[in-house]
Amino acid sequence: MLAAVDHVQLAAPPGSEDRLRAYYVDVLGMAEMPKPTVLAARGGCWFQAGAVQLHLGIEPDFRAAKKAHPGLRVTGIEAYAARLQALGAPVTWDDNLPGHRRFYSEDPVGNRLEFLEPNVRAER
Numbered sequence: 001m002l003a004a005v006d007h008v009q010l011a012a013p014p015g016s017e018d019r020l021r022a023y024y025v026d027v028l029g030m031a032e033m034p035k036p037t038v039l040a041a042r043g044g045c046w047f048q049a050g051a052v053q054l055h056l057g058i059e060p061d062f063r064a065a066k067k068a069h070p071g072l073r074v075t076g077i078e079a080y081a082a083r084l085q086a087l088g089a090p091v092t093w094d095d096n097l098p099g100h101r102r103f104y105s106e107d108p109v110g111n112r113l114e115f116l117e118p119n120v121r122a123e124r
Contacts, residue, residue, distance in 0.1 A: 004051075006053065007046075007053035007054065007055050008053070008054055008055070008070040009054075009055040009056070009057050010054065010055070010056050010057070010065060010070070010107070010111045011056070011057055011058075011059035011062055011063075011064075011065070011111070012044060012056045012057065012058055012059065012062060012109050012111075013058070013059070013062035013109055014043065014058050014060060014062075016056075016058075016108070016109050017043065017044065017045050017056075019108040019109065020045055020056050020107065020108065020109070021045060022108070023089070023107050023108045024045075024047040024054065024056075024107070025047070026087065027083075027084060027087045027088075027089050028047075028049070028084075029049060029083075030047040030048060030049040030052075030054070031047065031048055031049065032045055032046065032047055033046040033047060033048045033053070034046075042057070042058060043057075043058035044056050044057040044058045052072060054070065062109070064106075064109055064110030064111050064112075065110075065111045065112055066110070066112055067112065068112070069104075069111070069112040069113055069114050070113060070114065071114040071116060072113060072114065072115050072116070073115075073116055073117065073118075074115050074116070074117050075117060076117075077101045077102075077103070077115065077116070077117040078101075080115065081093075081103050081115070084105055089105050089106070090105055090106055091103050091104075091105055092104045092105070097116065099118060099119055100116045100117065100118055100119055101116065101117050101119050102114060102115060102116035102117070103115055
């Protein structure tokens with residue numbers, strides 16, 4: 001039986017690890033996780049915030065995910081969006097999910113990311 005999502009993997013182009021680290025650590029506030037030695041040789045990087053893990057794997061024929069994306073639940077979505085914008089990340093609000101505030105952004109290699117928070121007022 002399925003118990004939980006362990007991680008989500010996104011693709012990235014060769015040589016993009018420094019840009020990914022700057023975004024996922026400095027902008028999103030995640031921590032980089034060490035990769036096992038055998039996997040580190042393949043490049044890429046892994047990040048974690050609480051129980052959320054995102055793995056960025058190197059793909060030689062990389063194409064950014066423009067539709068497929070992880071949906072990342074946040075707290076304090078307004079402040080989080082302001083943080084991303086202040087650090088140069090795009091923020092596009094979308095009000096089409098009832099009971100939630102959400103926005104989309106992109107990582108530095110163009111992968112789509114969704115950030116959402118349940119709207120407590122809508123649940124009352």
